[in-house]
Amino acid sequence: MTKPASERLGPLVARVRQQAAAFVARDGEVRAESPDAVHQMRVATRRLRSCLRTFRSAFEAVPAAHLSDELSWIADVLGAARDAQVIAERIAEEGPAAALLADGNGEEVRALEEAMASSRYQALIVEIATFAISPPLARDAKGRRWMVRRLKREIERVVAKLHEADALEGFARDDALHAARKIVKRVRYAAETLEPLYGKRARRIANAFEAVQIALGDHHDAIVLQARLQGRPEPEAAELLVREQERAERAEAAFGSAWAHVVDTLARRWPTA
Helix, strand or coil: CCCCHHHHCHHHHHHHHHHHHHHHHHHHHHHCCCCCHHHHHHHHHHHHHHHHHHCHHHECHHHHHHHHHHHHHHHHHHHHHHHHHHHHHHHHHHHHHHHHHCCCHHHHHHHHHHHHCCHHHHHHHHHHHHHHHCCCECCCCCCHHHHHHHHHHHHHHHHHHHHHHHCCCHHHHHHHHHHHHHHHHHHHHHHHHCHHHHCHHHHHHHHHHHHHHHHHHHHHHHHHHHHHHCCCCCHHHHHHHHHHHHHHHHHHHHHHHHHHHHHHHHHHCCCCC
């Protein structure tokens, strides 16, 4: 007798419920301006949306696509607010010179406050809760072997994007590395989803890709800040631009080491279907 989809996809259902709960739990923290709350809510949003994208055919198409679109909306708003916080942190680290980066940072925070006060956001909270309580799983949804294949597919996409980046230079390469980072996060989140099935093997894959994600994130942050500094006439701008260029170089070196670890991890720790 064939098991119901909820049993075949137990780890995925659990993951959806866990991240839905995490998102809702961060609501009050963000409103109270608790430290790191915006970042944590953003992460929960990304993890939940990653489930819907990486394992999309496990769900009924229409409700999953609608929830994914709404999560994309709030993720963009959270991302802008979080980027403003990152810039504020850089200002604190670098001192007066970094004040050049501060233009307009309050707008992103106000946009988040307005979004969370909207009827669209309130509808999203209800939609997330409803989806988590009774995930609309497709009748023909597969099981653990299929989930591993989906993880492998995301890894293949990372490799393809990094090969593309290697053939590019300048801003085009930076954009390709940023695109690769987005897929790297999906690999990490997919591996975390599979941890109940594969334990340490899945955890080591998730950890290896997390290191790549961090390195590429540091690289992207440095590139974004360089763009904000380009063409500024102030003497402090030139000083800060050099620092961010050096930071980008260090991040790229860290990425190389992290990717070498990924290759070694995949050779020794691959989950079997």
